[in-house]
Amino acid sequence: MGEKVLMKGNEAIGEAAIKANCKAFFGYPITPQTEVAAYMSKKMPKIGRVFMQAESEIAAVNMVYGAAGTGVRCMTSSSSPGISLKAEGISYIAGAELPCVIINIVRGGPGLGSIQPAQSDYFQATKGGGHGDYRMPVFAPSSIQEMVDLIQDAFDVADMYKTPCMVMGDGMLGQMMEPVEFKERPKRNIPSKDDWAANGLHGRKEHHIINSLYLSPEVLEKHNEHLQEKFNEIEKNEVKYELFNCDRENDLILVAYGTTSRICKNVIDAAEKEGIKLGLVRPITLWPFPCEAFEKTIDKTKKGYLSVEMSCGQMVEDVKLVSAGRKPVDFYGRSGGMVPDPEDILKKVKDILGGDK
Template sequence: MSEKVLMKGNEAIGEAAIRANCQCFFGYPITPQTEVAAYLSRKMPKIGRTFLQAESEVAAINMVYGCAGTGTRCMTSSSSPGISLKAEGISYIAGAELPCVIINIVRGGPGLGSIQPAQSDYFQATKGGGHGDYYMPVYAPASIQEMVDLIQEAFDVADIYRTPCMVMGDGMLGQMMEPVEFKEREQREIPNKDDWKADGLHGRKVHHIINSLALQPEALERHNLHLQDKFNTIKSKEVRYEEYMCDRENDLILVAYGTTARICRNVIKSAEKSGIKLGLIRPITLWPFPNKAFEDTVNKTSYGYLSVEMSYGQMVEDVRLAVEGRRQVNFYGRAGGMIPHPDDILIKVKEIVGGER
């Protein structure tokens, strides 16, 4: 068994990518994720891999586009405004069906906002982010250990489905330090890339064209239908979530992801002292969203659900869609880099369920 080491979240991201056989990194510095690039700039050249600091976020994502087209495992990382600049390129990559991993260490917004942690990029990540009808798997780790594990998973899923994958954590996860273990894991079966990659090794008889352009509407619709079939397969096979204290009848079920979910666990313990029973649904994939968790719990909650976020109400919309009006869906959020406090969440819980029992 490998030993645990104390690492900053951003540096653990870089090491996880190396161990997932990421061969190329293209990025541009932006707080609070700059240490991802700094770590890889030191490590990758020493092991014969490519690190390149691009001149901009736009350049970086287009370098990823080109590299992914050769079938090479590659990654970029950024933070909220930088991801906005990459959005067009991400849409091209999704349209061309190329595998890559994108890291977003979210900061407060809108605009340049602040360098404090936030979860206000949920809409951008889960609803495509760029133009056109597309989705990408979005992973939301709640610890540095889980972030490491999900980065390795994201590379495999990207290759299996020929899709960009995003691992999205808030600025706190990027900057904090925790013990982490780089476990030996079995790589999932990856389809052969020789059928599509453009690496110059096929000779003149076979030309693989990497492209997201289709001028004929009939052809573009066929491609879109193909993409929708792929997205439906991902939704059926790649949903991940955790249920905590949901195997009982609860007064209220909290819904939270990432760092906020860790805070909500403390709220559950505090609520027990007041005789209030709470459960927690923690989406690990934000897309595809874990609708099944709500099917399993909708009849086990008296007062419905409370979505707790570091935003002013984004994931709550998906919670409402999953619940389909069968229970009340409430919301509590902080934004701009403000972190929800367990006591304030508990006050909101008591407003909903009627105080101490």
């Protein structure tokens, strides 16, 4: 066991990226993730790595495109409106098949919204965000320790599949402090980048060109078919989720991710004292969405599922999709930076169960 250190979430992100061998960071300040960039600005130059505060979010993501094209591990971070500005660049990166990690510490929206925590970027993260037929693995940690672990996973998955990966937390996770341990992670067999990276390797007989422009519709369709095959592989191999109290029959199963799932575990404890049995499905990858978790639990819930979110209802659509009408799906959410209250969630549970529990 390594030594645990007390760290703020945003700073732990930076340290985790450094330990994952991130060689270059490009960012732009925006609350509530600015400490990620601040941490990297102090640490990266001292260890001979690149930190660059770009002139805008658009510039930062295009710098990531360039650095990723050389084969080095690189990262950018932002919060909701900043990710919107990066969306075109993320689509370019996905189209050019370049590995990188994007951090989104979500704040309330739409528009400039607020600087308070939210989960209202779910659609943006999991349904594309940018243009074209692309997908992007999205990791949703519920603690700072898990965030540290998933950043290593995100870099590995990015390299394995030549794809951008997002680690999406909310403003609460970025700003809170918890003890974390920077553990040795299992090493994955990462393919060599020498056969595609534009890194000036000596002895090459041909130039490597990084591109996402295909003027021939036949060629672009073949490229899209290749990308879809890759996304299918990611769906098969990279799903992560937690089942809590789902090894029994429950009155209702909650579905929540990130810090909202921690609140839901408190709700489950409080409900147990009142004789109400609740379980929890916690997606850790928002895409690929853990459909398997619902196949495992569909027969273990009497009244179906309750999706609990810091949004007006986004993940609930995926819960309804995988439930496919077999069990009812309800929703409880708060928005604009308001955090769900355990008592209000329990009241919603009781309303759904009525007198029949």
